Amino acid sequence: MPLPSRQFLLLIIVLMLFRCVPAQAQCATGQTPSTAFPICGYDTFHMATVPACSGRNLPVPTCAGDGAAYGDLNAFWYKFTCYTAGTLGFLIDPVEATDDYDWQLYDITGANPDDVYTNPALIVTGNWAGTYDKTGASATGVTHIECASIPSDNRPTFSSMPTLIQGHIYLLMISHFTVTNQSGYSLSFGGGTAGITDPLLPHLANGEYYCNTQTVRLKLNKKVKCSSLATDGSDFTLNTPGINIVSATGIGCNNGFDLDSIVLTLNQRLPPGNYSLVIQNGSDANTLLDYCDRDIPAGEHVDFSVSAPALVYIDSIKPLPCAPDSLQIVFTQPIDCATIAADGSDFTITGPMPVGIIGAKGSCTSNNTDNTITLYFDKRLTTAGTYTVVIGTGTDGNGISSQCGQYILAGDNTRSFIIPPQPVSLLKRVTPVTCRVQKIRVALTRKVQCGSVATNGSDFTITGPTTITITRAESICSNNLTDSIDLYFNAPVLTAGAYQVNVQTGTDGNTLLTECWQETPVGNTIRFATSDTVNANFTYQLFLHCTIDSVVLSHNGANGVNQWNWYYDGNDSSKLQNPVKVYKVFGTKNIKLVVSNGVCSDSSTRQVVLTNVLKAAFSIQPDTLCPNDQALYINESYGNIIRYEWTFGNGNISAQHTPPGQTYAVPTVREQLYYVKLVVQSEVNCYDTVIHPIHVLNSCYIAVPTGFTPNNDGLNDYLYPLNGFTTSQMDFKVFNRLGQMVFHTTRPDGKWNGVFNGEAQPPGAYVWMFSYTEAKSGKHFFLKGTSVLIR
Structure with missing residues (x-):
């Protein structure tokens, strides 16, 4: 369905207002503010083509909010100065009448040219109408900046002539919005009262010779076009035969269009004297031209002198x-x-x-x-x-x-x-000299270069009682300097003696070199001493007795040992050479000795077994007997035992290691106590004795007493199941008359003392419940009854 005509028109407007396109090409010289073309006010400037150049956004405050994006799309920039204040009129005439050109004028006095992209205050006037053909500034133009539009709007393309200020510098940006072709335009000025043509004619100002570069630096009274300078130097000549100008270079022409200084390079150095530099028509058929193509007259000259060069020392x-x-x-x-x-x-x-x-x-x-x-x-x-x-x-x-x-x-x-004289580095000391030394560190009086130390140790030899061969040398370096060297030996030194470290020329062709390259003298020496190794092996003698044992310890003190440290099972110690250790507890003992001669040390540990340990011990199963029960005896004695003597208290004795089981007569009282004794004898005729009681009952009937008297007189003070030791899984509970449980136990030896929650309970009847399993038969029973608490 086609859009209504009004909506279609709005769409066209939106597309036309978006005036900047994506980046498409790198901008050429003259297409950025900093490379703007300098122009003359009475000339017509012809731009044959407009190369594509990606645009940057430009502020246009009077058109803000209209939805358009403004930029220097496919633009050229022009630079000029106002020499006479007044109005500026100009015409931009496209080659193609259907092209759309926009423009904006800036006053950049005292500003960086690129500030036009960020500083709206630099804007003087402009015109961004989307109408085709000619545009510019004229007496009949509108007094405002015309904003973006579409061609059918037929907006005015001419703005009124702006007023220029004398001495101010201006930039004129002309943007080619039509992107279908690269046709150019002509730019001409007229109709206004301002003067933008420099009234000053170009002339030579002065020249100066530079002997170090064989050049003459020529200064002009104003800027001229770089394109008017013949780079072969043919625009100039010297009044001295045989001395020629071989090239001319305009200062600033690498990045710009104009110059006011020229470097002329000569074919040889000028001798002292007076010279005249004359301008002429060069190989480009002109002298030098300003923006308006006004030339410096041929034959004009500058004079300069060359002095005799100063003496050099x-x-x-x-x-x-x-x-x-x-x-x-x-x-x-x-x-x-x-x-x-x-x-x-x-x-x-x-x-x-x-x-x-x-x-x-x-x-x-x-x-x-x-x-x-x-x-x-x-x-x-x-x-x-x-x-x-x-x-x-x-x-x-x-x-x-x-x-x-x-x-x-x-x-x-x-x-x-x-x-100046510099000190050498000498051997200072040797550290550390340890037991079984296989490496020493040689300290120096001054730091030496690490690169001067032969890594194979050949800068040194060692002499002494035994032969020592150095296998390598290492240094700890910082900034390639060290003040100590580690010397490694082929084998450890095991015997005491005085040794000497000697400096010699190493396989690297030198001794040790200081930071100032001073060599350590050959023959420089330093001494060190070693000690004998030691041995901590020791001997001992045992003296065994029944109650104490003595261990006599001995060390030979060979190789200068002067320190002894004995350690007995980590409990005590001695510093004697030959101490005596007394033990009251026998068995296996660990004795350690550490010896030292002040340099070397050694340690040794030995186990000493005191074999006369003797202990009489046994247990009884069970230790409480019911009528007709048999007691069994488990011998737990240890030591070098040669004889056992059992006495059972029932008139029987035994000499066996494990005696036979014993029975006891039923007592006439509730319980009879018997004592079983074991005496053991060791191989060194030492004795030890142990006695255990055994309880014999006249009855093992399980029952709960009908009453008890908890008065702490030692008689009937507790309420408990009698003979509970014959039960398993027992549970005994006691309740008061209110049904409150005042005692509970699952232990066969558990007893109630008549106290509940810390308070003695009143006299009276108490209900008990007792459940148990008989140990021998495995039968389960549940009993219930009452007992009287009597106070």
Whole structure:
């Protein structure tokens, strides 16, 4: 269904108002504010084509809120200055009448050109109408900035002429919104009263010669077009035969359109004298042209003088490090690097240590000059004293020359410098000297270079009572320096003696070198001593008795042992050489000895067995007998036992390890107590005795007494099931007359003392319930009754 005509029109408007397109091409020179074309006010500027250029958004405050995006799409920028205040009129005339051009004028005085993208205050006026064909500023134009529109609106494309301020700088942006072609336009000025044409005619201002670069720097009175300069230098000539200008370079032309300074390069250096530089029509058929193509008259000239070059001397020698392998000579004038012999033959050095110069180099600039020359030596200067640098004639056939051609004659220039004395590093001490030493650390009086330490240890030898071979050397380095060296041996040193570490030249061709390259003297020595190894093995003698045992301990004290530490089962200790340890408890004992001679130490542990341990022990099953029950005896004695003697209390005895079971007569009282005794004898005639009681009952009938008297007289003080020990899984409960449970136990020996919740209960009858399983038969019973508490 087609859209109504009004809606269709609104859609077209929205599409036309979106005036910026996605990035499509990189902008060329003149298509950004910072590369704007400088223009002349009375000229017509023709732009044949408009290359595609992606646009950046531009603020247009008077059109804010209309939904359009404004930018410098496919734009060119033009720059000019107002020399006479007044109004500005101009015409943009497209090649294609159907093209749509927009424009905006900015006052960028004191501002960065790129500020046009962010600062609306720079806007003077503009026109963004979507109407085709001519546009610009005229006396009949609208007084406001025309906003974006569609062609059918036929909006005015001319704005009123803006008023320019004298001395201000302006940018004019012309945007080609039509993207179907790249046809150009012409830009002309007229109709206004402002003057944008510079009234100043171009002229030469002055010239100055630079001997170091063989160039003349020419200054003009105003900017001229870079395109009018012949780069082959043919726009100029010197009044001196044989000296030619070989090139001309406009300062600022690499990134711009105009220049007011030119560098002219000559074919040779100018000798002292007066010179005249004359402008002429060059190979491009003109002299130099300003924006309005007004030229500097041919034959105009500037004069300049060239003075004799200053004499050059050695100014100084830069500060030297210790043991330098090069030095830097500073001259009073820059030196022409081309005159420096690369092999250093322009210089010699004399002094207490012979040294050759193997190279010379200047840190040459783009002008091939430098006031500092670096000399490189064939060896480091390590001998203290005064040295002298002498300038001569090098293998290149000349001496060295200043940038302006002033040669230093051989022998004319010398400079002395001093190498101060530097200390060497000596052996300081040896640490640590341990037992069975297989590595020592040699400390030094000064740090040495890690790279000067031979890793195979060949910088050192060790002499002494036994042969010690060094297998390697290691250093702990920081910034490639160390003050100690670890020497490793092929085997540990086991015997005492005095040894000596000696310095020698290693397989790397040197001894130890300090940071200033000073060698440790061959033959420098330091001593250290070792100690004998020790042995903690010990002997002992046992003296066994029935109540105490004595262990006599002994160590031979060989190899200078002067410290003994005995440890007995971790409980006590002794520091005697030959102590006596007394034990009252026998068995296996652990005795440890640690010995030392102050350097070496050793330890030894031995088990000492005191075999006369003797213990009489047995248990009875059961220890309470019912009538006709039999008691069995389990022998738990230990030691080197040779005889047992049992007495059972029933008139029977036994000498067996495990005696036969015993029965006892039924007593006439409720319970009869008997005593069973065991005596054991050891192989060293020691004795031990143990006695256990056994209870014999006249009845094992299970019952609960009918009453009890809890008065603590020792008679009938508790209520409990009699003979409960013959039951299993018993449960006994007692209740008062209110039905409250006042006692409960599941233990065969559990008894109620007549107390509940800490208070003695009143006299009276109490109900009990008793359930149990008979141990022998396994039968279950439940009893219930009453007992009287009597107080």
